[in-house]
Amino acid sequence: MARWQPETTQRLIVAAVDLFGEQGYDATTVAQIAERAGVTKSTFFRHFSDKRELLVAGQETLSRLLAEGIAEAPADATPLTAVGLGLERVAGAMGPANRELGPRLKAAVAASTELQERDALKNIGLAAAMSTALLARGVPEATAQLAAELGLLAFKRGFARWTEDDRTHDRGLAHHALAALRELHAAATSLG
Missing domain, CATH: 1.10.357.10 (Tetracycline Repressor, domain 2)
Incomplete structure (x- = not known):
């Protein structure tokens, strides 16, 4: 996974919303969101403190x-x-x-x-x-x-x-x- 990619925040939001729709909010992990967005888990945490924060981006x-x-x-x-x-x-x-x-x-x-x-x-x-x-x-x-x-x-x-x-x-x-x-x-x- 590339460490710095353009539009990372937007990709994380889209990945999270798609996963929430597919498997539910509770069943979705930060690791799954990061993987779907094509970034590392640590990159996720540079943008958001937790998965709830995606909603208020x-x-x-x-x-x-x-x-x-x-x-x-x-x-x-x-x-x-x-x-x-x-x-x-x-x-x-x-x-x-x-x-x-x-x-x-x-x-x-x-x-x-x-x-x-x-x-x-x-x-x-x-x-x-x-x-x-x-x-x-x-x-x-x-x-x-x-x-x-x-x-x-x-x-x-x-x-x-x-x-x-x-x-x-x-x-x-x-x-x-x-x-x-x-x-x-x-x-x-x-x-x-």
Whole structure:
């Protein structure tokens, strides 16, 4: 096995998700993931502390991009407009590999309680990043938290739609996430 190969992190993630789907999360070992990715076990541990961490690969980047998009929104932007700009920033960083991996990762998470717990923590982190960025803009705390939760839900719904969308009419992740944000805003307004 070659020690340094390009795109090692992505190969490890794909290998893990494929193995989780084939044999389950609990039955998959780090050694199997490393072997499938064509790297050594020690290389795996240079990228991830354990196999659970594969699920949150990129979380820091997503949080940073969401926060940057919100921070760079015009001063007169509403909280949801700022969140929408954060979603657009994230969408610009996600490509075909994310789209292809999405349904397989969703299935792996659905089949494992441990991965569901880790996914929930990831979601909390993404919402916190948005809320913190909104608070820094002077948005009141309750409004910031609500806008962040709507943003998180819009991202999740938009991502699901994007991965399921007909590839011949690819409208992109930003389209789906922003459409979901508008739907959620309308739904929240209708609550009375």
